[in-house]
Amino acid sequence: MPDNPRRARGAIAVAAAGALLATACSPGAGPGGGGGELSGVELLVAAKWTGIEQQNFEEVLAGFEEQTGATVSYESTGEDTGAYLGPKLEAGEPPDIAILPQPGLVQEYAEQGALVPLAGDAASVLEEDYTDYWRELGSVDGEAYGILLKAAHKSIIWYRPDAFADAGVEPPTTWDDLTGTTATTLSDAGITPFAMCGASGWTLTDWFENVYLSQAGPEQYDQLAAHEIPWTDDSVVQTLETLADIWGEDSMINGGSDGGVQTDFPTCVTDVYGQQNAAMVYEGDFAAANAVEAGATVGEDAVAFPFPAVGDEPPLVVGGDIAVGMGEGEGVQELLAYLASAEAQTTWAGLGGYLSANSSVATDAYEDEFTQQLAQTVLDAGDSVRYDLSDQVPSGFGATEGRGMWSILQDFLRDSSDPEAAAEELENAASDADS
Template identity: 30%
Template structure:
């Protein structure tokens, strides 16, 4: 857990952490890697993989500028080892990966953002255990919480890649300052602030659950964050592993907490319509009214800064900023919830093992982070390579010894539940279905 004093406010200037869960990435298609000329490059960091050569296919949901940054982050490795990393990014990654695997068209490596999907590809017999070198790197670089997400029946099948935080509330410092508002320290403070804003004639919250094939996932973030605050880590973990059913009273309590905001007609949905408009408002567009006073707050992951234009100043005195969703009580520990990807191998050729091993090193984390818009939870990365203070802070939070990272629950559950029934259930819930009906429907989807 995170101490309250270290997370009262989270600056997000320039942070475009890679989004996990069903949110996918924002637009376009990914690039492809390529070999390079090693002249003028210090190849000493890659000596153990020297002259391996060959080609390695890497499949992910990462596209556009993020894909270009990835390509640059391993360019020296390619040039020094002769390995050509062919990256393919897809906006339909979660749906297409199982199809490709079943059709005998498996990539050599995939960056899987969902532990539930990772478990599925392992149980279906497609993934292979990581090499000894990758295993050693993971044991040295990540805590038990991260390692556990890729460990199945005692065997490690993946290495953590990027990380992001999804317990953030975006707001406009200008709007807050002009109206005498302060960042809330408790949930009750946040509700009182919402009441004050609503009385002024502004809808305090913007909310958007639409995300193409992943529609509904932003709603799961509300429930996951609420449950961490009402039930704590133990209840959250029991819920994810189905030790308590989805329709348990403890889960209903979390829905009720979120209900007080998301389904409150006085609070939502800034400039977009009534409560039911949430189902058709895209998460990409939902937070933009913050810029003109259309709403005052928006719960969305740290990666959302990518949606603001270059002319938008992100900072404590800027156009937009962020604070961590507060706890129920003052002084309580603040839960950290988020996501990330895992590099999972589907082939055991030497060049595949070499690429995978490099991706699991702190040296690679440093290389990728130096390209911008990315943070790793690798405990041995050099955070000084991260240039903007907000990303530095995010890395500090993720790497703090007392941080217990709670992986996005919907991504950790079986796919039939987490990325199907749960997503669908959130749309039913926000368009008028009762909490009991939604919980029962999701519980019935457990395999």
């Protein structure tokens, strides 16, 4: 990506932060070693990551240890971050830094007084290297608490090029092309268009968010996320009607709607790339790992196209993880500044399975062309990109198994005949979660 004044300012800020962190470090400084400005300081970071994600993150943390002499320990929260943090907060023993999977949790913990505002270099890097939207995402009442560390691109549809070639179709650019020419031609060729991941309710909220963002636009998307307009609004009903173009057609889905609601993620990816029961599957960039497990090669027989435009513009929905400080001790703000920096995130980008929202991380930091393209789309989108809506609302409505959006959209996948009734259920659930 070409240089620009904003990037130059960000690079200067990051360089200054790096210089500060490196001050007084000797070549032998390391975890628990002498000579670092934070020698003897012990910090605890908690996040949901396990396996290769945890290994990569710990490699990034090692860079901070080497520069400062601090010792950084990691604990996995498991998938339910709130269940992990609740007892820790009650006992007065929270981690120094927590990495939250939902902006809604940032607001919840800030209102409890459990978070420490960003300060010093951490606040400076956020101001210089992140767009207004990302800054606001981690802020509560104008106070910055969090930094989006790891993004997930949720606006792509994976497909099998061989299936498209057999049917004689190209990747569509509009919703009408997707549901019309592409899907119809695939069906006529005896190829089921979609594998659906409906047993994992969060995948259905991702479908909804992409269609809603493109069809209703960013302003109404923000209003709906804040519940400033009701879920019975015409824009919600229209999105449900649009989803029914696929969800309401059994011939579109592997196993029909019943099969779709019984198939979880990542089995749906295996259905496309392992069993080859369908031509396409919708989910984010992270589905690449599951395609590889199914025997596909990303960029060759596992490729993706942007989620088609439903309205005037195609959507760009991003999920991700936000780092917040829960401790006020020495080293907390320094570690937040390091994790937010282009230096740390460039290291992370080179390890794979990662996307950055930091505008100073060059796209060539990523190990493959596909990820480079995804990273560039996030940077190019500027403030038109939107964060996963279901992760912005109260978790009881947007992110809980068997409740709220997950269960209501699963019911709508089973029977898409009454969008108005589904919208009414969504509004009732949202209102209950707000009360």
